[in-house]
Amino acid sequence: MSGTFVGMPAFPEAAREAVGNETLRGNLRHATHTIRAKRAKAVTEVSDWAELREAGKRIKDHTLRHLDRYLEQLEESVTAAGGIVHWAADAAEANEIVTRLVKMTGESEVVKVKSMATQEIGLNEALQAAGIHAYETDLAELIVQLGKDRPSHILVPAIHRNRGEIRDIFVREMSEWGRPAPEGLTDTPAELAEAARLHLREKFLRAKVGISGANFMVAETGTLVVVESEGNGRMCLTLPETLISVVGIEKIVPTWQDLEVFLQTLPRSSTAERMNPYTSTWTGTTDGDGPSTFHLVLLDNGRTDTLADEVGRQALRCIRCSACLNVCPVYERAGGHAYGSVYPGPIGAILSPQLRGTGSEIDASLPYASSLCGACYEVCPVAIDIPEVLVHLRERVVEGGEVTREGNKVVLRPAKGHAAERAAMRAARWAFTHPGALRTGQRAASRTRRFHPRTLPGPGKAWSGTRELPPVPAEPFRDWWQRTRGGKDGAK
Amino acid sequence: MNSRERILGRVRRALADKPADEAPIARDYLREHGRRTVAETVELLAENLADYRAIVHRTDSAGLPGLIAGLLEKRGSASVLVPPGLDEGWLAATGVTRVADRAGSTPHELDRVDSVVTACAVAIAETGTIVLDGSPDQGRRRITLVPDHHVCVVRVPGQVVSSVPQGLERLDPARPLTWISGPSATSDIELDRVEGVHGPRTLEVILVAED
Ligand code: SF4
Numbered sequence: 019m020s021g022t023f024v025g026m027p028a029f030p031e032a033a034r035e036a037v038g039n040e041t042l043r044g045n046l047r048h049a050t051h052t053i054r055a056k057r058a059k060a061v062t063e064v065s066d067w068a069e070l071r072e073a074g075k076r077i078k079d080h081t082l083r084h085l086d087r088y089l090e091q092l093e094e095s096v097t098a099a100g101g102i103v104h105w106a107a108d109a110a111e112a113n114e115i116v117t118r119l120v121k122m123t124g125e126s127e128v129v130k131v132k133s134m135a136t137q138e139i140g141l142n143e144a145l146q147a148a149g150i151h152a153y154e155t156d157l158a159e160l161i162v163q164l165g166k167d168r169p170s171h172i173l174v175p176a177i178h179r180n181r182g183e184i185r186d187i188f189v190r191e192m193s194e195w196g197r198p199a200p201e202g203l204t205d206t207p208a209e210l211a212e213a214a215r216l217h218l219r220e221k222f223l224r225a226k227v228g229i230s231g232a233n234f235m236v237a238e239t240g241t242l243v244v245v246e247s248e249g250n251g252r253m254c255l256t257l258p259e260t261l262i263s264v265v266g267i268e269k270i271v272p273t274w275q276d277l278e279v280f281l282q283t284l285p286r287s288s289t290a291e292r293m294n295p296y297t298s299t300w301t302g303t304t305d306g307d308g309p310s311t312f313h314l315v316l317l318d319n320g321r322t323d324t325l326a327d328e329v330g331r332q333a334l335r336c337i338r339c340s341a342c343l344n345v346c347p348v349y350e351r352a353g354g355h356a357y358g359s360v361y362p363g364p365i366g367a368i369l370s371p372q373l374r375g376t377g378s379e380i381d382a383s384l385p386y387a388s389s390l391c392g393a394c395y396e397v398c399p400v401a402i403d404i405p406e407v408l409v410h411l412r413e414r415v416v417e418g419g420e421v422t423r424e425g426n427k428v429v430l431r432p433a434k435g436h437a438a439e440r441a442a443m444r445a446a447r448w449a450f451t452h453p454g455a456l457r458t459g460q461r462a463a464s465r466t467r468r469f470h471p472r473t474l475p476g477p478g479k480a481w482s483g484t485r486e487l488p489p490v491p492a493e494p495f496r497d498w499w500q501r502t503r504g505g506k507d508g509a510k
Numbered sequence: 511m512n513s514r515e516r517i518l519g520r521v522r523r524a525l526a527d528k529p530a531d532e533a534p535i536a537r538d539y540l541r542e543h544g545r546r547t548v549a550e551t552v553e554l555l556a557e558n559l560a561d562y563r564a565i566v567h568r569t570d571s572a573g574l575p576g577l578i579a580g581l582l583e584k585r586g587s588a589s590v591l592v593p594p595g596l597d598e599g600w601l602a603a604t605g606v607t608r609v610a611d612r613a614g615s616t617p618h619e620l621d622r623v624d625s626v627v628t629a630c631a632v633a634i635a636e637t638g639t640i641v642l643d644g645s646p647d648q649g650r651r652r653i654t655l656v657p658d659h660h661v662c663v664v665r666v667p668g669q670v671v672s673s674v675p676q677g678l679e680r681l682d683p684a685r686p687l688t689w690i691s692g693p694s695a696t697s698d699i700e701l702d703r704v705e706g707v708h709g710p711r712t713l714e715v716i717l718v719a720e721d
């Protein structure tokens with residue numbers, strides 16, 4: 019995975035910086051609290067949430083268990099429908115394939131719909147190096163791209179920016195890239211959205227190549243699914259002549275019917291809506307409607323290594339809804355950038371160290387970027403036991419053990435005395451000196467007991483090392499905890 | 511070894527510890543939520559469409575041409591995109607310039623058309639969703655994307671289902687599908703929902719009672 023933000027400090031340092039930034043913290047608190055309450059409401063509307071969640075978990079587990087078979091079936095059905103399938107073992111290979119495909123069209127610009135996979139592999143940078151400009155068309159991605167910034171949330175990558183900052187970025191940067199921001203642009207969300215509409219429309223209308231990811235791929239039919247809100251996805255999927263979709267191999271579901279589970283759980287978990295404004299599905303190419311050439315690039319890039327880990331493989335069930343970010347007390351304070359990866363928050367803390375290994379300081383410290391309070395597990399629509407995986411990865415960092423890297427089994431040495439361990443211990447201190455969050459950590463406490471007294475310095479000493487952290491206003495979080503723990507969709 | 515073989519080989523080795531799992535997935539979730547009469551299901555569709563800011567109208571087949579003509583006039587539309595298989599009677603009462611849905615039209619040409627009128631494949635009441643499947647009365651995907659005003663006609667109750675599972679049963683995965691729940695929107699600015707980004711900013715849904 020080439021997505022490590024270069025020179026990224028380990029989680030505790032990055033988090034400390036973020037926590038000191040008042041604007042960032044305010045923006046994040048406002049946004050996550052809004053969406054949290056809305057999600058809870060959207061979920062209570064469906065009385066069978068627990069059953070949907072269980073079915074989603076089982077479908078994904080079953081798919082992963084037979085991933086080889088379903089990959090072959092998908093390849094066959096996509097090919098039969100007129101698509102062309104490519105396989106990429108790592109980021110470099112995926113970038114090389116996409117660059118080659120774009121060059122074959124003779125175009126030097128592409129429009130992109132938000133995709134975690136292409137961020138993970140650093141596709142925009144790879145294309146840029148080959149003289150191809152990639153325009154991000156999702157509003158939040160546009161804000162990030164124009165602001166020369168990094169995404170900080172899976173679903174709302176510009177969640178760390180408030181409307182005033184967004185206005186300033188538009189006024190300053192839009193003219194560099196195309197149509198300038200309208201005269202007298204204010205910071206009302208409607209005007210900002212209008213400015214983005216005008217700015218991007220000329221790019222959509224002339225685009226010859228679109229690049230996307232996908233939320234789901236159906237093995238039996240060869241259908242790809244993109245779930246979105248703004249219509250930029252539809253633009254990228256239907257107006258260009260060539261469509262290239264880069265999708266992680268774990269995004270498969272076996273059957274068309276399986277979508278009935280995820281099309282109910284994903285919108286409610288992510289944007290807290292009954293249904294998102296637009297969902298597009300396509301199967302290969304259709305004569306006279308949409309792109310005449312369709313390429314699917316299947317991406318491994320550490321996923322098969324993750325699959326080899328008995329405890330960690332459940333992270334591959336993730337449907338990237340971002341509900342776990344929105345409830346996480348650590349994410350709320352530290353922000354997405356502190357995780358040093360395109361996958362922030364609780365899911366990032368278990369996914370990045372598995373996709374990339376725990377060789378770097380930031381990756382070794384990520385499993386500690388949590389208080390193990392369990393809120394992420396409670397909201398996860400595919401029931402990923404994030405605390406369980408975190409504890410497992412901590413053990414791996416501290417004690418070493420067998421892991422799979424690029425398909426080969428290797429034995430990691432215990433990190434004792436190494437930079438990774440020091441980073442990990444600093445992160446542990448940071449997380450465990452979070453008084454409010456710790457109080458709610460009973461669920462995982464018994465499992466992790468061995469990691470508390472033995473390896474952690476005394477609380478007083480640790481606290482003194484992180485004084486600039488504000489005390490946690492525990493109230494909203496505890497409210498939430500009590501409410502959802504009482505629900506029948508409760509903890510084990 | 512090529513990457514295809516390499517990835518499939520890694521998958522197989524990664525799963526060596528796990529017994530095969532051929533048990534069918536338990537689907538003990540609901541096929542629909544709550545019990546409703548047919549009329550109540552149509553009512554729920556109207557409510558949920560409106561909740562996500564679609565403008566909902568109701569009429570019967572005799573009233574349909576007049577209603578469509580009125581909507582185009584009120585909007586001030588000078589031109590309307592027409593899918594090849596649209597019921598000709600639907601536009602009988604309007605004199606607005608018709609633009610055919612042709613393979614050769616460029617996106618820039620479509621951008622100059624004010625409105626589009628289509629039928630739909632199915633509508634889902636619980637989520638307030640209409641689904642287009644590219645049939646001749648709905649046209650290519652892009653004609654309901656580029657113009658800023660989309661008028662969509664749903665035959666009720668025949669085209670209405672209660673739930674997402676029922677909707678998927680009726681749809682053909684081989685066709686390119688567009689599921690629409692309200693006009694385009696974004697929550698990207700401070701997680702506030704704002705209607706109207708790249709797709710049509712005005713979505714009008716006509717529920718027309720079948721004869
Ligand atoms: S881990 Fe679960 S809650 Fe978090 S983004 Fe993935 S699916 Fe959503």
